[in-house]
Amino acid sequence: MTSSSAQKPNSSIHTHTIKTPVGIKAALASLKPKTTRLSIEGPIECDLQGFQLLNSPIFNKGSAFNKEERSAFGLNGLLPAQINSLDEQVERAYAQFSYLKSPLAKNDFCTSMRIQNKVLYYELVRRHIREMLPIIYTPTEGDAIAAYSHRFRKPEGCFLDINDPESIDQRLAAYGEDKDIDYIVVSDGEGILGIGDQGVGGIRIAIAKLGLMTLCAGIHPGRTLPVVLDVGTDNQKLLNDDLYMGNKFPRVRGEQYWDFIDKFINAVKQRFPNAVLHYEDFGVSTGRDMLYKYREALPSFNDDIQGTGAVVMASMTAALQFSNRKLLDSKVLIYGAGSAGLGIADQIVNHMVSHGSTPEKARASIHCMDRRGLILESFEESTPAQKLYADKDGDWQGIDTTSLVEVIEKVKPTVLVGCSTQAGAFTEEVVKTMYKHNPQPIVFPLSNPTRLHEAIPSDIMKWTDNNALIATGSPFQPVDGYVISENNNCFTFPGIGLGAVLSRCTTISDTMVSAAVDQLAALSPKMENPKNGLLPRLEEIDEVSAEVATAFILQSLKEGTARVESEERPNGGFVEVPRDFNKCLKWVQSQMWKPIYRPLVKVQHVPEIHTFQY
Ligand SMILES: NC(=O)C1=CN([C@@H]2O[C@H](COP(=O)(O)OP(=O)(O)OC[C@H]3O[C@@H](n4cnc5c(N)ncnc54)[C@H](O)[C@@H]3O)[C@@H](O)[C@H]2O)C=CC1
Numbered sequence: 341m342t343s344s345s346a347q348k349p350n351s352s353i354h355t356h357t358i359k360t361p362v363g364i365k366a367a368l369a370s371l372k373p374k375t376t377r378l379s380i381e382g383p384i385e386c387d388l389q390g391f392q393l394l395n396s397p398i399f400n401k402g403s404a405f406n407k408e409e410r411s412a413f414g415l416n417g418l419l420p421a422q423i424n425s426l427d428e429q430v431e432r433a434y435a436q437f438s439y440l441k442s443p444l445a446k447n448d449f450c451t452s453m454r455i456q457n458k459v460l461y462y463e464l465v466r467r468h469i470r471e472m473l474p475i476i477y478t479p480t481e482g483d484a485i486a487a488y489s490h491r492f493r494k495p496e497g498c499f500l501d502i503n504d505p506e507s508i509d510q511r512l513a514a515y516g517e518d519k520d521i522d523y524i525v526v527s528d529g530e531g532i533l534g535i536g537d538q539g540v541g542g543i544r545i546a547i548a549k550l551g552l553m554t555l556c557a558g559i560h561p562g563r564t565l566p567v568v569l570d571v572g573t574d575n576q577k578l579l580n581d582d583l584y585m586g587n588k589f590p591r592v593r594g595e596q597y598w599d600f601i602d603k604f605i606n607a608v609k610q611r612f613p614n615a616v617l618h619y620e621d622f623g624v625s626t627g628r629d630m631l632y633k634y635r636e637a638l639p640s641f642n643d644d645i646q647g648t649g650a651v652v653m654a655s656m657t658a659a660l661q662f663s664n665r666k667l668l669d670s671k672v673l674i675y676g677a678g679s680a681g682l683g684i685a686d687q688i689v690n691h692m693v694s695h696g697s698t699p700e701k702a703r704a705s706i707h708c709m710d711r712r713g714l715i716l717e718s719f720e721e722s723t724p725a726q727k728l729y730a731d732k733d734g735d736w737q738g739i740d741t742t743s744l745v746e747v748i749e750k751v752k753p754t755v756l757v758g759c760s761t762q763a764g765a766f767t768e769e770v771v772k773t774m775y776k777h778n779p780q781p782i783v784f785p786l787s788n789p790t791r792l793h794e795a796i797p798s799d800i801m802k803w804t805d806n807n808a809l810i811a812t813g814s815p816f817q818p819v820d821g822y823v824i825s826e827n828n829n830c831f832t833f834p835g836i837g838l839g840a841v842l843s844r845c846t847t848i849s850d851t852m853v854s855a856a857v858d859q860l861a862a863l864s865p866k867m868e869n870p871k872n873g874l875l876p877r878l879e880e881i882d883e884v885s886a887e888v889a890t891a892f893i894l895q896s897l898k899e900g901t902a903r904v905e906s907e908e909r910p911n912g913g914f915v916e917v918p919r920d921f922n923k924c925l926k927w928v929q930s931q932m933w934k935p936i937y938r939p940l941v942k943v944q945h946v947p948e949i950h951t952f953q954y
């Protein structure tokens with residue numbers, strides 16, 4: 341059992357008066373889990389029929405409905421005669437996907453498949469993950485977001501409007517009144533995937549991240565909620581665009597913005613008391629404050645800060661182990677001290693502290709640059725987070741602190757991280773200076789999209805005689821047989837999110853994130869073969885997420901933040917989570933949603949007309 345600090349979860353969602361039409365209620369009840377909130381196998385009760393069933397992506401099987409289901413659910417006449425297997429459907433869908441030429445056309449195809457049939461969509465992407473991930477996520481999703489108002493076809497997600505803060509709860513209710521929600525991704529669209537302010541188009545980053553939660557970590561796709569906070573936009577192109585679909589005024593900031601956020605957080609706590617809240621692509625001036633302001637109020641997580649920090653820390657650990665160097669001897673230079681850069685710096689500090697350092701010593705081994713150059717104590721306009729890493733002016737007399745090469749010459753970093761959105765900033769001279777001081781320099785150009793990378797791997801390898809240890813922000817081809825790992829936060833946020841959902845933790849602590857980092861680093865294939873990447877293969881992502889989640893849950897249980905063991909099973913008794921890693925891993929895997937068709941069982945209620953999205 342958990343310690344006394346764990347609270348019993350609010351079970352009001354199970355008992356509150358249900359207003360949805362009775363048919364939908366039955367369908368939803370069948371999504372309810374056996375032990376925790378995830379139901380992944382066995383028959384699903386359903387009383388949708390005919391077109392309603394075909395239009396419900398959670399229940400739809402398209403041409404795979406069998407004879408009995410076609411009769412029972414009024415589908416005869418709505419489908420051609422042949423009954424396909426999921427394999428055949430995937431083959432057909434992949435052929436259609438392959439026929440399309442441009443990445444954006446492929447992205448459109450994926451969107452339409454996702455809102456048509458979730459099982460088919462996730463199975464299709466799972467089988468072709470390496471090819472399709474860049475289409476449904478960075479970099480192509482960034483282009484799709486930039487073109488949101490022009491390519492728009494069907495609304496998905498929940499739109500909250502700063503003009504109408506009193507309606508937040510009503511809007512959340514309209515989206516999913518009678519569902520338990522396990523996981524919410526929210527964005528205000530200010531810092532999208534390295535392409536900046538995209539206003540209301542930010543809804544699509546929330547949708548894309550939730551897609552990865554399901555794909556990579558088996559979060560039930562019917563139990564997630566994408567939210568955009570439409571607070572205006574400072575993107576002049578959007579403001580001038582007649583077709584732009586969001587609020588056409590400059591971003592609201594200051595008190596009115598924070599009141600809106602307060603109301604949103606309170607509404608989430610009330611309506612979805614068991615949900616984990618994931619912040620995505622907020623601006624540098626808000627994302628960090630939001631995380632620290634609310635992280636004790638509800639289990640919440642900023643992917644750009646913590647998810648990115650965690651995956652970089654895991655790659656760095658793997659690179660240090662491979663090159664036989666010690667974490668506490670490392671010196672790190674972060675080029676681009678924004679949300680991601682400072683999140684990485686914080687995660688490195690957390691990790692160094694949990695491996696025996698002090699916060700002061702750990703911070704002293706990290707140096708940060710932004711568009712003003714090396715961050716110095718004398719800079720008045722630095723953010724509080726930047727000030728933690730500021731260098732003493734006196735130590736830098738006579739050195740051009742705006743020159744990356746000069747800074748490297750003085751610091752002699754073992755690790756160079758780029759999250760500056762400055763394409764080509766890691767020049768030949770920069771990389772060769774790193775190499776001069778390190779036989780195996782660790783270089784992570786992370787800026788997305790691909791065209792913004794600080795350097796491309798083939799150049800870095802050429803300039804270091806293939807000795808650099810590289811991980812990038814977007815996918816790249818191997819160089820001379822060396823696999824280049826994508827330092828993608830999809831190796832961390834889905835596993836951490838799954839761990840948070842399953843443990844029902846009250847908060848996501850730094851040490852829980854550190855446990856996830858250590859687990860991911862332990863899965864690095866680099867030690868087996870120097871040509872392997874620093875991170876596991878994408879094809880193993882669901883297994884990786886399960887392991888990351890397991891480490892997270894065990895740490896949460898240790899810290900007394902897990903509430904899962906105070907949840908009652910439907911048939912009596914309480915959930916018991918095994919403390920043994922392998923047994924706990926099996927339990928985690930048993931809770932993950934999988935893209936398989938489950939038998940549909942008819943229930944005898946007459947459905948009313950409804951607006952149910954799934
Ligand atoms: N690979 C991954 O998994 C992730 C990659 N990223 C990428 O990292 C990049 C940064 O993202 P955020 O931190 O959210 O953006 P941000 O806007 O918060 O930070 C960018 C930082 O770069 C600095 N910068 C700009 N010009 C510079 C220059 N010439 N020299 C040095 N620094 C300069 C800015 O001052 C700012 O501090 C984006 O391209 C984003 O896509 C972000 C999260 C995850």
Ligand SMILES: CC(=O)C(=O)O
Pocket residue numbers: 478531532533534621643644788829
């Ligand atoms: C990958 C990601 O989260 C970003 O670039 O913002």
Ligand SMILES: [Mg+2]
Pocket residue numbers: 533620621643644
């Ligand atoms: Mg992001």
